[in-house]
Amino acid sequence: PAIELDHVVKEYVSHGEVVRAVKGVSLAIAEGEFFSLLGPSGCGKTTSMRMIAGFEDPTQGIVRLHGEDVTNVPPNKRDINMVFQSYALFPHMNVWDNVAFGLKRKKVPDAEIKRRVGEILEVVDLVGREKRRPKEMSGGQQQRVALARALVNRPRALLLDEPLGALDLKLRQAMQIELKRIQREVGITFVYVTHDQSEALTMSDRIAVMNDGLVEQLADPREIYERPASKFVAGFIGTSNLLSGTVQQITGDTAVLALGVSDRILVPADGALAPGATVDLTVRPEKIKIARDRPEGDLSVVRGTVSEVVYLGTYNSYVVALGDGAEITVFEQNAHDSTITAERGDTVWLSWQPWHSY
Ligand code: ADP
Ligand code: MG
Known part of the structure; x- marks a missing residue:
């Protein structure tokens, strides 16, 4: 598998009290899979994802990437990129420079930067908008710039934490189809966090439904909908x-x-x-x-x-x-x-x- 969480627990200490955000999660995500973590707010999705990325250390358990134990490996050594809801684009840079930034910093030769940025802008359908600044673009376009900036590094996996949360419904639905297309085209593993069940059902190869720090069911969308493993899953997904x-x-x-x-x-x-x-x-x-x-x-x-x-x-x-x-x-x-x-x-x-x- 590309990504594994093995009996992972995360506890935070907040105001002198222990908060168990993740209570023992095990899952294995296959190479090239579109995998979603789905569940209500506060169930531990972001914490799980941050442990995959390396921004949080598990209190217990092991994180593996491509079979290798990376539990104590820092985020910049993990060959993984993360996209946030807030886009985090550089406001003073145009689209091209935003996307090229990471490659320039890594001293990639100019000709290769040009080729790779050009290619990825084609994938996310932003050709012709290279000179625009973020504030001159719609929310959906900004989201695609953020995606291009992450993908241009050719990570082996991309983590997306509620990336469409700021968009209105119509645009969100269009972007769901778009994201799925992009993932198919680049062929890398996507781990997608959302609290929106229809979003997860639309895009995912498999879904882990989380509740209160635990995975209640891990299956493909049809199985989750047709055969919910618990009362919680049945109530959370669709109408029951x-x-x-x-x-x-x-x-x-x-x-x-x-x-x-x-x-x-x-x-x-x-x-x-x-x-x-x-x-x-x-x-x-x-x-x-x-x-x-x-x-x-x-x-x-x-x-x-x-x-x-x-x-x-x-x-x-x-x-x-x-x-x-x-x-x-x-x-x-x-x-x-x-x-x-x-x-x-x-x-x-x-x-x-x-x-x-x-
Ligand atoms: P989700 O992404 O599913 O909404 P989170 O992973 O963000 O859930 O949070 C899970 C639980 O852990 C929540 O109860 C949250 O309040 C708590 N939590 C998250 N981060 C911290 C932190 N840095 N310190 C203390 N508690 C936290
Ligand atoms: Mg979250």
Whole structure:
């Protein structure tokens, strides 16, 4: 692997109290991978990244780059570059000089500087803007200058800490696609920190979802979305219904749950379940079918009353009350005929496949 954290812990002492920012993180990032650290503010993403870069020493554990223990190697000897949200461009220098700065300082020959800066400005799509100063450029362009300045050094890995945080939504979405393209083109390892789940899902090969100093799940975007490993992950990524039911009976590899006044919920039984046990489960709103009639087949089926219908353009969102205080949100794709299945106050049947509960 290109980057490894091996049981890494980081404690800060702040006002005489020990803060455990990172509580034991192990992960391995492959060469050329677009890898994201995703989680809410304060969960330890920046601290983890700063330990990879060498700006922080771990309290415990080992950091390896390309198999080599670099735990005590200073940042400038790590062959890694970092890009920050604040860009940190030199305001008095134009684009070309900002990008060429590091190479000049390293006494790279002029002809090579010219070639490498030219190449990288092409990659980040800034050809023709070499003479501009940072303040004459948009936020997205400044971000691309910062990226070019880091990439021109040809680091083996690039660390990006919420680099698009200062941009508005439209520009941020455009830059997400752009960043992914650039990463593919230069082929180096990107480690990307974000608290924005859609950003991580859009760009990453794999995501480590962090919570309170620990990695809760490490998988590719589809796996994280379809099979969240914990309640936290299910709640943090996308919209989820969190339900709780009691096991009534177990047939083969399926457990039948009762949930309030509902009909039945089927979940895979893994041997650990016994009748009477309480099971927490999550179901994504778009996996649930809403209907006026009771559906047939081996499905989870619950009945409820529509308490809210919201038209959201590409889909309709329903909130269905189950009568015992529980509510389920359902997303229904807006079909060609734009008919709505149910109105407020209607009794409806909700159903989903057993494997969509987890
Ligand atoms: P994130 O980047 O996920 O928002 P951070 O890694 O910045 O989280 O911070 C994780 C935790 O460590 C937070 O509780 C934060 O307050 C604390 N922390 C970070 N840096 C320091 C520091 N230099 N001194 C004391 N506490 C810190
Ligand atoms: Mg941070």
